[in-house]
Amino acid sequence: MENGLRLLTDAQMRQFLTEGYVLLKTDFPESFHRRLVEQLSDVYRTEGNPGNNLLPRVRELQKVFDHPVVKGALTSVLGPDYSMHAHRHGHYNNSPKPGGWHKDSYWGYSRMRNHRPWWAMIMYFPQDTPVELGPTGIMPGTQCYESRTFASDESEGEVTAAGAAGTFALIHYDIWHRSTANVAGRERFMLKFEFMRTQAPTGPSWDNRDPVWRSPSAIEAPLHAHEAMWRDAWRWLMGRDEAADAVDGGGADVAALLERLRSADAAERTLAADRLALLGPAAAAAGAVPALAGALADAFEPAALNAAYGLARMGDAGVAALLAALGGDAPAVSRCAAYGLAVAGEAALGGLLAALASDRDETAARAAFALGEQRAAAASAPAVRALAALLERPSERLRQAAVDALGNVGAYRGDAAADAGVAALARALRDADVQVRFMAGLALAKWGARAEAAVPALVEALDDDNRYVRAHAAEALYYIGTPNAKEALLDFLRGSRWCPTTTPASTFYP
Known part of the structure; x- marks a missing residue:
């Protein structure tokens, strides 16, 4: 426990990285959850779903996110300066039919999803939620898959967040999940809140006792072997460079692995590719590069x-x-290549900078994503300036990717071309595309006090027509934290004062 927080253990962090979730529970008294459910029931019955105003409308709810188990879990995964996103959703489930499997969008918009934990979500259950009441269902290990890898809606391996009041699922933002059937005939609330990392890790933020990555003791469906991916995420969370050391293959037969890479069995191909990945240069010397390049199209x-x-x-x-695959015609292959380049370290920097100049917008956008994941890019003035220059391109998709990448550059706390990065993001707050504008606010939050020059543009953005542009601008002012930023934020909040007990039924008194 650190500063009263109940941080995750090494075992829990390994589970989060491999399976994409952990189930935890607060220790509030029964009376707390009873009052919370009463408030929720009253609000939903008399006013409907409060949407993004869920937190101020239900006063007791803030105590949940101040609880040491909740704060400790979020700190462990996202670092101590994580941000609660403005989108909140109180899910009311009384349907006897299960919902569809899905990944959440980004507030109605799309972006290239991060494998490393830049984002997380909490799904909190304020009432006892047995399986019959329809808890959230989670498909373990699917957080890094754009496609659905399980055939049946009722596939084995589904985990539910069933439990006593105060149970919550901390999930990787991009995991496949659904609502399960509520056959109990009673109301069920699930409170979904989203959180963002604002600083790249410089060391472990959980209760780390063992710095060595330990593989799961067993990998069973729906989980697939992703040792190279898991090791990268662990190393990144430990604050280490992207460059990876090969593991001792113990005399592994590379030829046999290459043969298995051509198997008709998808799980066998997946395992073979992972084993080859772990061998690194030894596998490359034995001819694995062309075979793995072909496997990008699997x-x-x-x-x-x-x-x-x-x-x-x-x-x-x-x-x-x-890099060759990144610039190819197949979108799925190009996307996979971008994930590889994101973790390739400084060796990929020059090629990614060249790819930013591609006349194929999707190629340049995926190159921007990969650069945004790299510490090496954050320390490179040419990379920061090249990303900033993308905001002058006509493609909305490309400008969105550039803003996202510049935000991560700020999270790495690099000083290379910082003025150019901040100035570009300040201009992006006035972009014609709403997603560029609201991502610019989130990006500036990651720059902290170094984004002081963007305060006037952020103040202007507080009057934007879009709720997320306004919310993200306010969040950026908070994280910038300079006297000018604080004064602007307080002025905005005073004018936006919210009273949780002022309703159509109680307008003035008491």
């Missing part, structure tokens, strides 16, 4: 991702194969 996404992570560990030849 129809089974877990195998293709392992191929990308493997090529990232195979030096210049692997990086060259990834």
Whole structure:
């Protein structure tokens, strides 16, 4: 426990990285949850869903997010300066039919999803929620898959967040999940809140006792082997550079692994690609690069991702194969290549900078994503300036990717071309595209006090027509934290004062 927070253990962090979730529970007294459910029931019955105003409308709810178990879990995964996003949703489930499997969008918009934990979500259950009441269902290990890898809606391996009042699921933002059937005939609330990392990790923020990555004791469906991916995330969370050391293959038969890479069995191909990835240069020397480059087009996404992570560990030849795939015609292959380049370290920097100049917008956008993941790019003035220059391009998709990447550059706390990065993001607050504008606010929050020059543009953005542009601008002012930023934020909040007990039924008194 640190500063009263109940941080996650090494075992819990390993579970989060491999399976994409952990289930936890607060220790509030029964009376707390009873009052909370009474408030929720009254609000939903008399006013409907309060939407993003859920937190101020239900006063007791803030205590949940101040609880040491909740704060400790979020600190462990996202670092101590995480931000609560303005989108909140109180899910009311009284349906006897399960919902559909899905990944959440980004508030109605799309972006390239992060494998590393930049985002997380909490799903909190304020009432006892047995399976019959329809808790959230989670498909473990699917957080890094764009495609659905399980055939049946009722696939084995589904985990539910069933439990006593105060149970919550801390999930990777991008995991596949659904609501399950409520066959109990009683109301069920699930309170969904989203959180963002504002600083790249410089060291472990959980209760770390063992710095060594430990593989799961067993990998069973729906989980697939992603050792290279998991090791990268662990190393990143420990604050280490992207460059990965190859593991001792113990005399592994590379030829046999290459043969298994051509298997008709998707799980077998996935495992073979992962084993080759772990061997790194030794596998490259035995001819694995062309085979893994071909595997980027595997129809089974877990195998293709392992191929990308493997090529990232195979030096210049692997990086060259990834760069070639990045600029190719197949969107799924290009996307996988971007994930590989994101973890390839400084060896990929020059090629990614060149890819930013591509006349193919999707290629340049994915290159921007990969650069935004890299510490090396954050320390490179040419990279920061090149990303800033993308905001002058006509493609909305490309400008969105550039803003996102510049935010991560700020999170790495690099000083390279900081003025250019902040100035570009300040201009982006006035972009014609609303997603560029609201992502610019989130991006500036990651720059902290170094974004002081953007305060006037952020103040202007507080009057934007879009609720998320306004909310993100306010959040950026909070994280900038200079006297000018604080004064502007307080002026905005005073004019936006919210009274949680002022309702159509109680307008003035008491």
